[in-house]
Amino acid sequence: MLVLVINCGSSSLKFQLIDAKRRVRRAGGVIERIGAVSSIATIEVSGEKKQRRSLTAGDHAEAMKYVLDLLLNGSNPVIGDVNEISAVGHRVVHGGETLTESVLIDSNVLEAISDAFDLAPLHNPANLKGIEAARRALPDVPHVAVFDTAFHQTLPPHAYLYALPIRLYRRHKIRRYGFHGTSHYYVSRRLYQISNVDKTSSRVITCHLGNGASMAAILNGRSIDTSMGLTPLAGLVMGTRSGDIDPSIVFDLVEKEELSLSEVHALLNRHSGLLGLSGYASDMRDVLTEAAAGDMRCREAIDVYCYRVKAYLGYYIAVLNGCDAIVFAAGIGEHSPEIRAQICSGLENLGIRLDDAANREAIGKEMRISARDSTVQVWTIPTDEELVIAIDAMKIAQSAGAS
Numbered sequence: 232m233l234v235l236v237i238n239c240g241s242s243s244l245k246f247q248l249i250d251a252k253r254r255v256r257r258a259g260g261v262i263e264r265i266g267a268v269s270s271i272a273t274i275e276v277s278g279e280k281k282q283r284r285s286l287t288a289g290d291h292a293e294a295m296k297y298v299l300d301l302l303l304n305g306s307n308p309v310i311g312d313v314n315e316i317s318a319v320g321h322r323v324v325h326g327g328e329t330l331t332e333s334v335l336i337d338s339n340v341l342e343a344i345s346d347a348f349d350l351a352p353l354h355n356p357a358n359l360k361g362i363e364a365a366r367r368a369l370p371d372v373p374h375v376a377v378f379d380t381a382f383h384q385t386l387p388p389h390a391y392l393y394a395l396p397i398r399l400y401r402r403h404k405i406r407r408y409g410f411h412g413t414s415h416y417y418v419s420r421r422l423y424q425i426s427n428v429d430k431t432s433s434r435v436i437t438c439h440l441g442n443g444a445s446m447a448a449i450l451n452g453r454s455i456d457t458s459m460g461l462t463p464l465a466g467l468v469m470g471t472r473s474g475d476i477d478p479s480i481v482f483d484l485v486e487k488e489e490l491s492l493s494e495v496h497a498l499l500n501r502h503s504g505l506l507g508l509s510g511y512a513s514d515m516r517d518v519l520t521e522a523a524a525g526d527m528r529c530r531e532a533i534d535v536y537c538y539r540v541k542a543y544l545g546y547y548i549a550v551l552n553g554c555d556a557i558v559f560a561a562g563i564g565e566h567s568p569e570i571r572a573q574i575c576s577g578l579e580n581l582g583i584r585l586d587d588a589a590n591r592e593a594i595g596k597e598m599r600i601s602a603r604d605s606t607v608q609v610w611t612i613p614t615d616e617e618l619v620i621a622i623d624a625m626k627i628a629q630s631a632g633a634s
């Protein structure tokens with residue numbers, strides 16, 4: 232069963248065509264700079280080299296048409312007829328408190344996604360645009376929404392409430408939601424499959440370390456705490472996001488730097504994190520290279536980054552009353568032995584000890600990287616959010632009667 236997975240940003244459309252039953256990716260790519268004079272498509276069809284092309288895509292609907300045309304009429308057509316696509320799975324960042332699991336999209340769901348606009352002003356409007364464009368282009372197949380927040384809807388109130396006047400939660404639903412849920416879900420499920428860690432009685436900490444980064448404390452298969460909050464700005468140090476800061480800093484920035492609120496927003500979301508600290512780059516590879524060449528600001532940025540992850544490990548070991556396994560995932564988590572080693576160093580008294588050779592070998596693959604005498608297992612597991620979206624869309628489409 233072929234499922235088209237769509238993930239829309241404000242000026243981008245990422246897609247993958249996945250055979251959800253066989254778990255095989257048939258094609259994928261991204262259209263960037265939608266709405267600009269010239270957009271760029273990067274496309275990969277299985278078995279072929281990646282291709283880059285420029286095109287004109289004035290809006291998400293045009294980008295969607297381009298994707299379908301490419302799947303049907305590209306140099307190596309992936310499908311013979313658009314009817315071969317049985318369902319479309321959409322990544323939606325914020326489900327609020329009402330959308331707690333993947334759902335078939337209907338007018339009520341569209342309304343609920345719009346209701347969550349003020350909770351995710353950067354993401355949900357773009358996600359909705361993608362849904363509208365895809366529904367217009369593929370009106371006869373079921374469309375399913377899969378939410379980044381859904382996996383964390385099991386957080387107990389003591390973990391999701393902020394110590395603010397409670398009326399703010401009641402009135403505006405201001406609380407911790409958490410994100411990257413699909414990734415935390417996927418890597419924890421893979422861990423239960425490939426290790427002796429038992430879903431029904433285990434304490435697991437998952438670390439999704441990509442451009443955006445978050446951690447989750449997972450007790451017996453359920454997320455009970457996570458580092459992102461009302462928005463994806465909270466928690467760990469990220470490529471360009473600050474993660475946790477003292478909220479009073481916002482007042483200081485307004486007063487001392489004379490910034491407007493939207494400038495503060497941009498500073499915390501786009502100019503902070505690794506980029507802000509290093510003054511050089513948001514990409515961990517670049518920061519690592521410069522640090523190795525002796526740049527002290529890059530070195531310090533890495534130290535702050537790793538210290539924050541380590542501090543959250545301690546936090547979640549307390550929350551879980553111990554830990555059976557830690558999983559590293561996403562770009563940095565999957566590919567950087569150096570960062571994993573720095574995070575896990577000095578945690579021997581908590582039962583965490585890496586096997587240096589295994590850690591060095593584990594690049595982009597599923598592997599146990601802890602030493603034999605480590606009481607906590609440590610794993611690298613490449614994440615696959617699109618696969619989760621495809622499988623959820625397939626299941627929901629099947630129960631809705633699609634073939």
Ligand code: ADP
Nearest residue numbers: 440441442443513514515516561562563566567
């Ligand atoms: P996104 O959150 O955008 O999906 P990714 O999961 O692809 O991002 O992660 C991107 C991050 O992973 C970047 O900071 C990149 O530098 C980092 N990364 C990728 N490969 C490596 C590597 N070999 N060593 C260190 N960092 C890496």
